[in-house]
Amino acid sequence: MTSDQSFDAEQRRLQGAWFTENLAPNHGYAGAAYRVSPACRELNLAPAIRKIAERLFAAEPVIQWHQHANHGLSSQVCCLNFLLPFAGKPELLRRWVEHVTADGVSEMLPIESDRAGQPWNVTFEWIGDTDHLNEGKEGASRKRGANATAADAAVRYRDAQGRSNLLLIEWKYTEHYGQPLGPTGNATRRQRYEHIFRHPNGPIHADANVTLDDFFYEPFYQMLRQQMLAWHTEVSDPQIDRARVLHLSPSGNRPLHRVTSPGLRRFGDDAFHVFRSLLANPQDFISMSIEDAFAPLAAWPEADWYPWLRKRYSSLWAETEVLA
Secondary structure: OOOOHHHHHHHHHHHHHHHHHHHOOOHHHHHHHOOOOOHHHHHHHHHHHHHHHHHHHOOOOEEEOOOOEOOOOOOHHHHHHHHHHHHHHHHHHHHHHHHHOOEEEEEEEEOEEEEOEEEOOEEEOOOOOOOOOOOOOOOOEEEEEEEEOOOOEEEEHHHHHOOOEEEEEOOOOOOOOOOOOOOOHHHHHHHHHHOEOOOOOOOOOOOOOOOHHHHOOOOHHHHHHHHHHHOOOOOOOOOOOOOEEEEOOOOOOHHHHOOOOHHHHHOOOOOHHHHHHHHHHHHHHEEEEEEHHHHHHHOOOOOOHHHHHHOOOOOOOOOOOOOO
């Protein structure tokens, strides 16, 4: 299958079959086998994380559930199902971070605490404490997961050199893009980001022959904002020595790699390679398939949620998983 819709359609089929087998009679909301009712969205999560997800999402500020958290193709839910079980397993999380970053990791560091004071080694919809990207509205707090640049997940760790690292994780599942952003918001986008996106005041290389408007196409717009969030956090937060972005997506979602911006096509034909090439520090952006990122779970007995993941997301695993 090669059409834009083929990967999405195949995932709907697979998720519908899984919902039918495992969530009946609660599936079938709005006539779709791969949905449960919004009131039952917790069924979309792995059983082991349903209670802790609700507790974490009640942190301050509150994390917003995405509109389609009851949908089998929800990227937010997929991200939670893979990553939230690490919250109570800091040593296993340390090994996973080593795998995806190639860093020597000496210890994981708490990234936030919930209202009960429980520290978390992984969190979601991370926006940071400071509005580096000028997105807040006067008199209103920014929301985690809505109307502000957020990382789908985030972790902090100390590397072997003693540096404090922040890793912002962007998660994609079936998304693909093509059209430019709605032009009515471009004036606001320019006002917010024009003076903070290019080196030495931002992550894009000073000599890159690009304009801010070239990034007003997804997925470039989102990648730019997240990279700006990482860059400005590293520059401004004395507790962070290095901040990077890890972009994770299924290897089968080839349409996601399309270079959607006409102004950026001259740099290559893979969106993630093109974006990385435009950075002043290309090593600050890591792109990896979900299959490669989580292959080691098959060989880690402590990853007790792996069998559930393997069945729920059967197509997101390499035929031969890495044994490490």
